Amino acid sequence: MIRQLAFDLPVPEAMTREDFFVAPSNALALQTVEAWQDWPGRKLLILGPEGAGKTHLARIWAALSGAAILNAHGLAEVDLAPLAGHNLVVEDADRIGPAEAQLFHLHNLATSGAALLLTARTPPRDWGLGLPDLLSRMQATQIARLEAPDDALLSAVLVKLFADRQIAVPASLISYLVSRMPRSIGAARSLVAALDARALALGRPITRALAAEILDSAGPE
Incomplete structure (x- = not known):
């Protein structure tokens, strides 16, 4: 049997406001992001598990506010001086590591007129921060x-992820996946990527049988 080569190429994921599916698990967070001019201290921290939609909300806010997007991983190497007066996003703030001083400086910039949005998986008390002033400012943010997505949100996300890869699947397959997959958007992203890769490698369409193979091979969560 001739197997088709599958290349693990990056798939662009649409992250505009129009692509954001509103559900009870994320409606309040979206409302807070869109009301950004009312944030106390001009700062907001979005908390949620891996793949919950934090980056999508951050991109929505960046489009609204003209904010520059930074990642905590590389913040220690960023020259902050040119960022004064600009709205900023800092992703993965819980992984700030050695860049605590830079994050503290960004807080000072926020209090001088610019707005600051941060994303993290865990609350600030769990970040291992060594600067007491930074910890107090983060805890006051x-x-x-x-929250964990419901069935409707997971279904919408799966449809979107397949559409991003230009794959059309029947509604019955979406329902089957939702009934068996782990309850997170991150899991949906991984599942769609695995189905796409397996279908390409085998030269088969994405069917319920193929989905069962992927889900069974993943084992219990």
Whole structure:
């Protein structure tokens, strides 16, 4: 049997406001992001598990506010001086590591007129921060939480992820996946990527049988 080569190429994921599916698990967080001019201290921390939609909300806010997007991983190497007066996003703030001083400086920039949005998986008390002033400022920051998605949101996300890969699947397959997959958007992203890769490798369409193979091979969560 001739197997088709499958290349693990990046798939662009649409992250505009129009692509954001509103559900009970994320509606309040979206409302808070869109009301950004009312944030106390001009700061907001979005909390949620991996793949819950934090980056999508951050991109929506960046489009609204003209904010620059930074990641905590590389913040220690960023020249902050040119960012004064600009709205900013700092992703993965819970992984700030050695860049605590830079994050503290960004808080000072926020209090001088610019707005600051941060994303994290865990609350600030769990970040291992060594600067007491930074910890106190983070603990005083307004929080918007993303909760576990319901069936409707998972279904919409799966449809979107397949569409991003230009794959059409029947509604019955979406329902089957939702009934068996782990309850997170991150899991949906991984599942769609695995189905796409397996279908390409085998030269088969994405069917319920193929989905069962993927889900069974993943084992219990």
